[in-house]
Amino acid sequence: MRVYNTLHARKEDLVPLEEGKIKMYVCGPTVYNLIHIGNARPMIVFDTFRRYLEYKGYDVNYVSNFTDVDDKIIKKANEEGVSSEEIAKRYIEECKKDMAGMNIKPATTHPLATEEIGGMIKMIQDLIDKGYAYVAEDGTVYYRVHAFKDYGKLSHKNLDDLESGHRKEKEAIKVTGEETKESPFDFVLWKPKKEGEPYWESPWCKGRPGWHIECSVMSKHYLGEEIDIHAGGVDLIFPHHENEIAQSEAANGKPFAKYWMHNAFLNINGEKMAKSAGNFFTVRDIAEKYDLQVLRFFMLSAHYRSPLNFSDELMQAAKNGLDRILNTAANLDHIIANGGSRPADFTADEDQDFGQEFVEKFEAAMDDDCNTADAISAIFELVRAINTAVNDNSSIAFVKFVKERLTTLCDVLGIILEKKEESLDSEIEALIEERQAARKAKNFARADEIRDQLLAMDIVLEDTREGVKWHRK
């Protein structure tokens, strides 16, 4: 199996540190709001990669954190007049619901930054003791980038070039607040608290950790000093992952991660989808219109290192593609349930290894840097072959066998073949009931809102004498 390693800017054979085992860390979201579908991209693609590793027989220890202390969380807490803890707790729960909807397997461990402060203080002290960090007058602890000779190796940047670029920028726009740093690229490991902020005691000041140290420490705690794979979005390469390497390798005296994998952006109108830009859809928004499986299928229809543009047309295309697979699966289920007079065992002219060539194509695609786009093509080919091969004379054993083949490959992509119509139906009926209640209460605005919401789900309502009826468009 080969993966593209950002560290060496090339595809490399995946050779685990320990045979048969993979230790993998994926940077998780900062929890101050519902996650948007850009955040969902790394979740989906690396969950799929994990599933493939497991399919290949690896024992995968998969760690993905929640960043639950951060300026944005504090800001949101102040706006609502509640604690940051409450905000973080709320959005972790919401995020887990979205993850379940997208069929993302829970990580082996989902650590929280606020529960790992002791480890962070210890690593920061180690870095100070070894000369990699220094304490400023106000108690801020900075990492000394010049002390780490490999600084820039992941992002392929050179510290001198970075600094001269920064000097020019500084002349142009006057940057303040950096006087206490030895280099503008020195970064915060620990910062003093401000009024109204959560804080912890430390040897340097009452305060809280910087973002980068959190991941170095959580990765070390749950996976050890050396890991196989560290992953996240491309925006994390610099400075977040570069700084994680500087911290972990300086503190532990060992290489940190062997392979660094980064997904490209999910864009909208050619621009990165981001909270700050306001051009985002939450996973929840999408769930109103589509089964989240469609979102998952849409994300996997592109290679994870290619930028992917979000649009309604592409989502619709993903839905149509997925339906082709689901319809074939439903047809096979129907035959199995209503076997009738079909032979139970394989007949003489049935291939007992039917579809092997497509399984091989699928694996070849996934082995080539997790090429889910080509893996999906292999599944479509398998579906076409099944539709031709299965007919009125097929044996039950054969139909069960091809269904199993299809299910196994779809499982790797996290696609569930059983349609979830039933749960969708009860959701629709609950909305209709709520609309009736709103109308009774003369809350016509809410009633109209629900009608629109149902319309967006392609559900048409009819008021009849027997009550409200509904059908799909």
Ligand code: AMP
């Ligand atoms: P954040 O909560 O911003 O720290 O992001 C959590 C994860 O989502 C990181 O791995 C980011 O790289 C990733 N991410 C954020 N926005 C996008 C986007 N538009 N496309 C792909 N990945 C993204």
Ligand code: ZN
């Ligand atoms: Zn991280």
